[in-house]
Amino acid sequence: MTTYDIAALKARLSGIRTEDNPALVKQKSRDFFWYSPVLKRQLDQVSADIVVSPTSEEQVLQTLAAAHGLGIPVTPRGTGTGNYGQAMPLSGGVLLDLAGFNKVKRIEHGRYVAEPGAIMARIDDETRAHSRQELRLHPSTYQTASIGGFIAGGSGGVGSIKWGGLRDWGNIIRLKVATMEASPRILELAGDDLHKVAHAYGTNGIITEVEMPLGPAYDWVDVILGFDTLRAATEFANQLGEQDGLALKNLAVIAAPIGQDYFLRHKKFLPQGKHLVVVMAADFAVEALLAYARRFRGAELLLRSDRLSAEEAKGLPPAYELGWNHTTLRALRVDPAITYLQVLYPFPNQVELVERIHARFGDEVLCHLEFVRFDGKITCFGLPLVRFTTEERLDEIIAVHEEMGAPIFNPHRYTLEEGGMKQTDDAQLAFKREADPQGLLNPGKMIAWEDPDYDYRSGKTFLFRSLSEAGVG
């Protein structure tokens, strides 16, 4: 592996906090890649050489200029809650820790401006106090994840049932991005240009400011309904999602026995065998939601958080920490052999497809669905729990999904392309040429940059040179 002149770098970073204790650097070089046994095997040894923690745009520019001058790669990180190794420095070098660059700068009606390291739950503290507004979208790691990391490495989550995903027009208003050049520039991006850097893992610019829309911060109530069959739960959730007048914030289906086995604090509310629909609804929408549910035979109300006694409510995590990848996390804590996939069940056959796929796999793949708006329609993503045996079998399960019509966004790959659309993103690539001509930002994550001729249909896994040198292929 290349070695870098870290001493020279430190000399150029006076006034900026740095850390080069190897144990601490390695700790900061990790994200939640270990949800995937494949990434765990590949990335476990990855470490930066130094952590640099700027707290202002000036310090970011100073860091980038210094690293550029010395040819040292820079991998940005918010709080490291991603699951695909997005923030892991495959070529070592600088781990750019943006967690301290985190102020909310301005709140207006319908939008706010913040620094990238701001924790989402803390942004909401401020926007709620200011004007009862809140983030439209957040991941289940809301309490710990940063907004910059979410934009650079996330795609949607809680709120997507109302607003779609981060990729959708209007869910990001404006970004400021620092380039990786001898004299780094600050670029302002809006409209179509946002697609250049959103979900680019920081490979083509460092986000230094975000302007994002806000929605109304209602008092959200957690409601859990039980159904006797997965099909009934899925049909109900799908139809509930299509009720345009209901103010919902999240809508998930959790097949038995996931809740009963892994939602340890909720267990007492969850009868054996019940498939769950877990909903977050505005307080004023709960009665309508329950009235609607009464139209469905066998829908059973198992929990509504606004009617719990203080004692019952004590220690119960909020519904968003039962959903998205917190479902996986809860399972992993109980059974370390569990992993997961990310599946799109395309509209309009999603209900049917979910049933067919899960009938095929039985207990090996447990159903977990998150309903979202997608191109103007309601459909569902799956984050099914997989009882992991071998990487070959995992690839087989993926192949069967895709053959049956359900595309996989593979969470067992650390590259943008393999985890995404399996093709070059021309806008992201062109912007990398402009903003990071030396290829120093988050190396190894954009295949199109590393190997322009790469064949995405080869069935092989792309392995970045630093990892192949480390012998993890």
Added chain:
Amino acid sequence: MTTYDIAALKARLSGIRTEDNPALVKQKSRDFFWYSPVLKRQLDQVSADIVVSPTSEEQVLQTLAAAHGLGIPVTPRGTGTGNYGQAMPLSGGVLLDLAGFNKVKRIEHGRYVAEPGAIMARIDDETRAHSRQELRLHPSTYQTASIGGFIAGGSGGVGSIKWGGLRDWGNIIRLKVATMEASPRILELAGDDLHKVAHAYGTNGIITEVEMPLGPAYDWVDVILGFDTLRAATEFANQLGEQDGLALKNLAVIAAPIGQDYFLRHKKFLPQGKHLVVVMAADFAVEALLAYARRFRGAELLLRSDRLSAEEAKGLPPAYELGWNHTTLRALRVDPAITYLQVLYPFPNQVELVERIHARFGDEVLCHLEFVRFDGKITCFGLPLVRFTTEERLDEIIAVHEEMGAPIFNPHRYTLEEGGMKQTDDAQLAFKREADPQGLLNPGKMIAWEDPDYDYRSGKTFLFRSLSEAGVG
């Protein structure tokens, strides 16, 4: 026609404002039925015998008890902005004028409680000042229409692109309704029960209190885009509506030459031949909207209200007064021979169907679309302008629409069934049996009550006895 003991009624209504000057009573007995040449012919002579104007729930109960005791029919009215004769007293008797019963009683985060006569724009004045919230849905007659009238006689409108229609779960939270009995009761309805009285024209209860959800009151910007073909405008609008992250409030397509001929104050912005897409978007969403539009070849920005000089903006009506039935109103003002239809173009073939139907009719039927969320998908309603010749031809045009797959909600009929689903609404009928056993509320509007054996498939127009006696059949 039956005569009623109006003198005895007045004696029982001490303390309540009444009016029996025939000219004034007739004036209050009219709504905007005259948009339809059919209804104009049928209903022009309709008048109540007396107007009673309660300003409190007690006065409503007192009025209903008195009228019930004397067997006098009661037809409720907000401000009379409906278009189907909803509020016209076909059997004479009492016109119950609720315009003075109009206080906003409570505003909370996400909802408010008001009396039925409250004007929608005035409710918004209060909810905006209170907490920058506003009504989710309103008709184009927002400045003059009452919330009770909207619930009793409307179905959706501005805001339906985000929230669906009034019929959708969650868009009405709770209603109080007074019954028409010897001792009128107040009933509270929520959940499924709301379907009993919403859009029932006051035939089975008098709304005395509404609890409705609120959305965020953004600064809405009017944007008008021009396209060379109706197909291009419709495709753009449909795809724009499917952008889940864009905060839109209204989305209409207005075919040439409607805007050029009838939008007199906007005329200078509207080049000849351009088909218009008229959008209301949150201020923070305008740049994304315009960036999205740049992806469509030939989309031309004609107006954005946030960039007009004070002089240019002077006298321009807001975009919602170019849409819904204000489109029709503007046409009628210029050409009294214009009338309209109400069409549903069902998902997913709406774009194709719009084109096929309008190609068939040419200039006789001018295209006007309002995009909405409908059962979780984006589709469009049409309120096409029709160059009226004869009632027979109008019926032919309707029949052709239905044959081609576009159901008509006929605005040339004053009954619930003929203007709606052409079948008995069992919930509304059952509730009328309970709440108005003598059939004194708004007689003649619910066919199922007047003639339980009526054949909706007969192709005939239902004619209420008082009108057939008047010889308007």
